Amino acid sequence: MKNRIKLLRRTLDLTQQKFADRLGIKGNAISQYESGRNEPIDAVISLICREFNVNETWLRTGEGEMFRQRSREDELAEYMDSLMQSEPNDIRRKFALAVSHLSTAQLIFLKDIAEGLVADLQTTATDAEQIQFDELLDKPVIPESPAPDPDIEAQVELYRQHLIAKSKAISNKRIKNPSKMSLEEMQMELARQYTLEQDTADESLGFGHGNSSTTTG
Helix, strand or coil, X not given: CHHHHHHXXXXXXXXXXXXXXXXXXXXXXXXXXXXXXXXXXXXXXXXXHHHHCECHXXXXXXXXXXXXXXXXXXXXXXXXXXXXXXXXXXXXXXXXXXXXXXXXXXXXXXXXXXXXXXXXXXXXXXXHHHHHHHHHHHCCCCCCCCCCCHHHHHXXXXXXXXXXXXXXXXXXXXXXXXXXXXXXXXHHHHHHHHHHHHHHHHHHCCXXXXXXXXXXX
């Protein structure tokens, strides 16, 4: 039983002291129950079952569900019991005392009003959920960045290697640190080197700037 008492307390998210306070017993008693030094007497077991709506068979033997299913009568009895134990200025107690003086016709009228309030609250809750959903739909969808295409990356790397090899083939005019240059920088440098090669070739053929020949008749 000690393990089930501890499991019940943890399920209810209560400390040993708060668990004991709900039962009206000393806090060290719960510690003794959970350690197995003492076992609760029948009166304490009944108190635990009544206070926390626990299935007594489960508490004693471990069979069945931890909590028992409450009927509407049980819920009403529990509510009335809590009213009787409440403070004199508790709004629920004051309301119950006021209702006790109403006639049957007045009670029917009050019941219709109460049911209307409950319906309005449910509608308000549904509207609030719909508004949150609509706001979620109105939020802009940020597209995810596309994953890099491995084929394109391979082609870029191949072209980079081509530019590096090309730069090494140009005598005395090699590109400095080509592996550290961007693709755009490599393209610009290769274009410049190509232009220099063309100028050199033109000069060797006598088509350089300012070297055009004239013929005389």
